Amino acid sequence: xxxxxxLNVLDVAENxxxxxxxxxxxxxxxxxxQDRLSVIIADDGCGMTPxxxxxxxxxxxxxxxxxxxxLGVPFFKYAAESTGGSFTIESEVGVGxxxxxxxxxxxxxxxxxxxxxxxxxxxxVYHPETDFLYRYCYNDRSFELDTRQFREVLGGVPxxxxxxxxxxxxxxxxxxxxxxxxxxx
Amino acid sequence: xxxxxxxxxIRERVQNQVSMRAEDHAHTRVVVxxxxxxxxxxxxxxxxxxxxxxxEKKLTNRVAVTQTGCxxxxxxxxxxxxxEPGKPKITYIKMNPEKAAEVVERHLIGGHIVEEYTxxxxxxx
Numbered sequence: 403x404x405x406x407x408x409l410n411v412l413d414v415a416e417n418x419x420x421x422x423x424x425x426x427x428x429x430x431x432x433x434x435x436q437d438r439l440s441v442i443i444a445d446d447g448c449g450m451t452p453x454x455x456x457x458x459x460x461x462x463x464x465x466x467x468x469x470x471x472x473l474g475v476p477f478f479k480y481a482a483e484s485t486g487g488s489f490t491i492e493s494e495v496g497v498g499x500x501x502x503x504x505x506x507x508x509x510x511x512x513x514x515x516x517x518x519x520x521x522x523x524x525x526x527v528y529h530p531e532t533d534f535l536y537r538y539c540y541n542d543r544s545f546e547l548d549t550r551q552f553r554e555v556l557g558g559v560p561x562x563x564x565x566x567x568x569x570x571x572x573x574x575x576x577x578x579x580x581x582x583x584x585x586x587x
Numbered sequence: 588x589x590x591x592x593x594x595x596x597i598r599e600r601v602q603n604q605v606s607m608r609a610e611d612h613a614h615t616r617v618v619v620x621x622x623x624x625x626x627x628x629x630x631x632x633x634x635x636x637x638x639x640x641x642x643e644k645k646l647t648n649r650v651a652v653t654q655t656g657c658x659x660x661x662x663x664x665x666x667x668x669x670x671e672p673g674k675p676k677i678t679y680i681k682m683n684p685e686k687a688a689e690v691v692e693r694h695l696i697g698g699h700i701v702e703e704y705t706x707x708x709x710x711x712x
Contacts, residue, residue, distance in 0.1 A: 404627050413626050420656060474623035524631055528654045545588065555594045564642040565597050573589040580588060
């Protein structure tokens with residue numbers, strides 16, 4: 403079982419990169435008024451057939467057949483639904499896959515968001531073939547990280563260059579703090 | 588908010604040193620398993636620790652830290668593989684950031700395999 407929502411995000415987004423996605427869009431939206439925490443991971447990878455979509459939330463079936471998904475999705479689904487939230491996967495072959503998990507923020511069983519900054523940093527720095535568009539919203543404030551913009555500025559300089567990796571980390575850390583004022587949830 | 592101007596300035600600074608290391612095939616590769624099994628057992632902090640230490644200790648000119656999917660030994664995750672050119676692959680199992688620091692110090696810098704953390708030393712029945 404994953405102890406943090408951010409680790410589920412990392413896991414699902416890793417599946418997106420393995421599905422050959424060129425762009426993975428990750429949205430984390432905390433709304434304390436509506437008491438909802440929404441996490442959306444949308445990719446333009448190879449997608450799944452309706453049969454595969456029906457199977458990915460079944461840990462025993464999928465772990466034997468579609469190895470690229472396995473146990474991760476059932477963990478995430480359970481984590482969202484156990485808070486009175488919801489979990490959906492929409493997918494189309496050749497178009498991509500969108501995973502949406504909605505949590506009830508104040509529910510006692512909701513696992514913490516965890517270190518989402520490390521998750522996004524890990525994804526961005528170690529996937530030179532994939533672009534990421536990350537949106538982080540806390541009530542009415544938000545910020546974005548778009549690796550396509552970074553790549554344009556950097557030309558061919560790789561993201562795992564120490565100074566660049568550090569910049570990405572700082573960019574995520576500072577902008578998150580400005581967005582949520584350091585809220586821990 | 589951090590600006591892209593800042594990124595431009597960093598690019599100017601690092602561009603030259605990057606072109607020097609980009610074509611180097613004599614790199615030691617350090618690979619961390621990052622599938623569900625790895626992530627669930629703590630691979631992300633291990634990857635972060637390795638990557639930070641390799642930068643701090645100025646090893647980036649000869650060591651590259653990367654990630655991979657499921658290695659197939661889920662019960663031993665987090666797994667870190669060290670591949671030095673011309674040497675057999677070393678598989679470290681049940682890693683954490685502290686053990687990772689020891690591997691950087693003793694193996695990547697010192698050149699001695701940390702035997703007690705390897706798959707070979709595990710009691711496999």
